[in-house]
Amino acid sequence: MRSMTETRPDSPSAANQLWGGRFARGPAAIMERINASIGFDQRLAAQDIAGSKAHAAMLADCGIISRDDAGKIQEGLDRIAEEIARGDFEFKTELEDIHMNVEARLAELIGEPAGRLHTARSRNDQVATDFRLWVRDAIDRLDAGLAGLQEALIQQAEAHADTVMPGYTHLQTAQPVTFGHHLLAYVEMFGRDRGRFRDARARLNECPLGSAALAGTSFPIDREATASALGFDRPTANSLDAVSDRDFALEYLSAASIAAVHLSRFAEEIVLWCTDPFGFVRLSDAFTTGSSIMPQKKNPDAAELVRAKAGRVIGALNGLLVTMKGLPLAYSKDMQEDKEPVFETDDTLALTIAAATGMVRDLSPRRERMRAATERGFITATDLADWLVRVLGLPFRQAHHVTGRIVRLAEEKDCRLDQLDLEAMRGVEPRITAAIFDVLGVDASVASRTSLGGTAPDNVRRAAAAARERFL
Ligand code: ARG
Numbered sequence: 001m002r003s004m005t006e007t008r009p010d011s012p013s014a015a016n017q018l019w020g021g022r023f024a025r026g027p028a029a030i031m032e033r034i035n036a037s038i039g040f041d042q043r044l045a046a047q048d049i050a051g052s053k054a055h056a057a058m059l060a061d062c063g064i065i066s067r068d069d070a071g072k073i074q075e076g077l078d079r080i081a082e083e084i085a086r087g088d089f090e091f092k093t094e095l096e097d098i099h100m101n102v103e104a105r106l107a108e109l110i111g112e113p114a115g116r117l118h119t120a121r122s123r124n125d126q127v128a129t130d131f132r133l134w135v136r137d138a139i140d141r142l143d144a145g146l147a148g149l150q151e152a153l154i155q156q157a158e159a160h161a162d163t164v165m166p167g168y169t170h171l172q173t174a175q176p177v178t179f180g181h182h183l184l185a186y187v188e189m190f191g192r193d194r195g196r197f198r199d200a201r202a203r204l205n206e207c208p209l210g211s212a213a214l215a216g217t218s219f220p221i222d223r224e225a226t227a228s229a230l231g232f233d234r235p236t237a238n239s240l241d242a243v244s245d246r247d248f249a250l251e252y253l254s255a256a257s258i259a260a261v262h263l264s265r266f267a268e269e270i271v272l273w274c275t276d277p278f279g280f281v282r283l284s285d286a287f288t289t290g291s292s293i294m295p296q297k298k299n300p301d302a303a304e305l306v307r308a309k310a311g312r313v314i315g316a317l318n319g320l321l322v323t324m325k326g327l328p329l330a331y332s333k334d335m336q337e338d339k340e341p342v343f344e345t346d347d348t349l350a351l352t353i354a355a356a357t358g359m360v361r362d363l364s365p366r367r368e369r370m371r372a373a374t375e376r377g378f379i380t381a382t383d384l385a386d387w388l389v390r391v392l393g394l395p396f397r398q399a400h401h402v403t404g405r406i407v408r409l410a411e412e413k414d415c416r417l418d419q420l421d422l423e424a425m426r427g428v429e430p431r432i433t434a435a436i437f438d439v440l441g442v443d444a445s446v447a448s449r450t451s452l453g454g455t456a457p458d459n460v461r462r463a464a465a466a467a468r469e470r471f472l
Contacts, residue, residue, distance in 0.1 A: 018100060026094075037336050038091050041098045043343055045089075047133035048098050049081050051126060054229040055209060056117055064120065064219050069113035076110040077102070097336075098130070099123045120221050122213035124243040124331040129209045131339065133230065135252050138346045139201045145353040146190045146197075146259070150471050152360040153190075157183040158464045162457035164442050165280060165370035166379055173377025176442045179280075179365050180464065181455040187467050189262040194471075196255035204248035207232035211239035214330035244330040246320070246338050253317035256345045260310035263352050267306035270359060274300045279369040287362045302359055306352045313348055316341030374442045378407045378417055383439040383448065392431050402429045416440075 016023055027035065053074055060070035080102055083089040095101045100123075107114040157180035167177035207227035210217065216239045223235035236242035273280035274288075283300055291297035320341050323334055381403050388399035405428045410417050413424075418440035425432045438444060450456045453463075 018103070032094060032096075035096060035333075036093045037097045037339065038093055038095065038101055040340050040343060041127075041336075042084075042091050042101070044098050044127075044130040044134055044339075045084050045102070046081065047130040047137075048102055048126070049077050049084075050133065050230060051129045051209060051226075052102065052117060053077050054226045055121055057229065058222050058225045059116070059119060059219075061225065062220055062222050064221070065113075065116045069116050072110045072113045073106065073117050076106045076114065079109060080105050097123070097127075099126050120210065120212060120217040120219035122211075122243070124213050125208045125211040125239075127335075128211070128243055128245070129207060129230070131342075132204050132206075132208065132232075132248055135204060135248055135342065136201060136231075138342075139197045139252065142256075142259075142346070142349060142353070143194050143197055145350060145357075146194050147472060149353055149357045149360065150187050150190050150467070152357050153183045153187045154464050154467050154472070156180070156360060156363075156365075157187070157460060157467075160365055161460040161464065162443075162446075163365055163367050163370060164374055164446055166373045166377065167455070173373075173379050175382055176374045176379050176445050177449075177455040178446055178457055178460050179370065180457075180460040183360075184460065184463055184467060186262065186266050187471065190259070191467075191471050193255065193259040193262060196258060197252070200248065200251035200255050202233075203251065205231075205233045206236045206242075207234070208236050208242035210235060211242035214240055214243050240330045244327070244332075244335070246324055246335060249338050249342050250317070250320060250324070252342060253313070253320060253345055256349050257310075257314045257317045260313035260349060260352065263349075263356055264307045264310035266356060267303040270303040270363070271300050271307065274298075274303070278373070279366060280373070281363045281365050283359060284362050284364075287359050302355045306355050306359075309348050309352050313345050316345045371442070375416055378410060380417055380440050380442065380445045381407050383445045384417060384436065387436055387439045388429065388432075391433075391435065392429070 016026065026032075056065070056070045056073040056077075059065040060067050065073075080089065083105075089101075089105070091098075091101055092104075095104050103114060103117065106117065160179040160183070161181075163179040164176050165179050165182065166173045167175050167182070207223065207230055209226045209230070210221050210223040227233075227235045236245075270281065270283070272278050274283060283298070283303075285298075287300070287302050288298040289301045291299065320338055323337050327334055384406065385396065385399040385403040388394045388402055389396050392399075394402065406417070406420065406425055409424055409428070410420055413420070418437060422432070422434055422436075425436065439448070446455050446457065448456065450459060453459075
């Protein structure tokens with residue numbers, strides 16, 4: 001075995017077949033290792049082949065290569081695509097990256113015409129094109145995944161439009177809400193996540209191909225043709241920008257990070273809801289694990305991992321931001337480091353979205369536990385204050401004060417607000433009548449929250465139907 005710093009022997013065949021003209025010998029083994037991206041950029045194979053096919057067809061249409069050569073190139077590329085799909089394509093580290101692996105194999109298959117494919121093109125515009133195509137596909141897959149998650153949430157929301165639970169601020173009991181309303185909050189978040197991916201997709205959908213190394217090309221190419229063949233809206237406008245812009249990847253990672261944060265917050269709530277003190281939902285055996293020592297345990301590991309994996313995604317965004325921040329125009333090899341964070345993010349997000357969807361479908365809310373939790377914390381105190389404003393005409397600030405004193409009474413007696421007797425309340429505010437009891441119950445409270453976007457069960461049913469229209 002060659003040591004890592006040893007160079008390849010002096011022989012023309014050891015020098016690179018693509019730039020062997022200028023080079024007498026091959027790279028040091030360590031150079032090959034740090035330089036190669038084939039270990040990960042083989043995930044761009046389908047996009048690379050699609051880009052090459054569009055490029056070859058355009059070159060022939062513009063009279064830059066012969067139809068005959070273009071035909072051989074197309075056939076060769078199709079064969080390579082089949083070999084890769086079958087898993088019998090041999091990716092070689094010494095050929096550095098996906099672009100050179102494909103081109104070298106094409107040369108083996110069709111000989112001389114393979115050498116004409118790279119006319120009016122560079123790996124710089126090639127990789128920028130491939131990667132945009134890949135991110136575009138990734139966005140489309142994630143959009144479908146997020147829509148599936150929304151659908152699962154909407155379904156549970158419909159089933160639990162009138163299941164009451166405590167709503168919290170500061171994780172302190174605040175006002176009663178419905179479980180359906182709570183789930184629909186996440187439907188909104190994931191809807192905005194999809195919107196952010198859609199926005200990123202619209203901006204990235206310009207084709208760098210034909211920008212060549214950095215300056216454009218002297219060949220009479222037709223960039224509109226390759227752009228439209230690859231489903232782009234238009235060619236990029238500036239060749240320097242086209243080969244060195246990675247903000248499409250950064251936007252993807254930004255949108256992914258925000259989505260991962262939403263998934264993580266939801267996962268955190270599942271973890272809380274599964275704890276003994278909350279006990280609001282149950283996950284089945286399918287989405288929990290046991291303990292090797294404590295026989296009673298059912299741990300919500302999937303939720304914990306969805307929560308944890310947001311760290312990777314945010315790390316990927318930070319990593320690529322830092323990689324890009326000091327780079328002058330145009331291409332630098334630093335940019336080869338753009339792919340792994342994006343691939344890892346895509347894998348992570350696809351996995352966590354699927355796991356979250358599975359948990360939403362799996363979870364069963366424990367209505368009685370949720371209702372019991374609304375019986376603590378004087379949860380209808382705001383309803384009492386609102387009654388004082390509405391019926392007695394008190395300014396809200398004063399109503400707040402009166403209610404505070406009534407809450408203190410209930411605290412002293414260790415009872416709920418609706419268990420206080422009228423006389424006790426009248427001791428604080430003599431004008432209070434028995435009608436107050438109409439608003440002190442939890443069901444009355446949620447039913448009264450009919451303002452647009454509020455938690456009333458009828459609202460929730462309408463909101464769920466509207467969400468189906470808007471998102472699915
Ligand atoms: N593997 C390279 C990358 O991912 C392709 C572009 C190489 N360009 C170059 N001038 N060396 O960035």
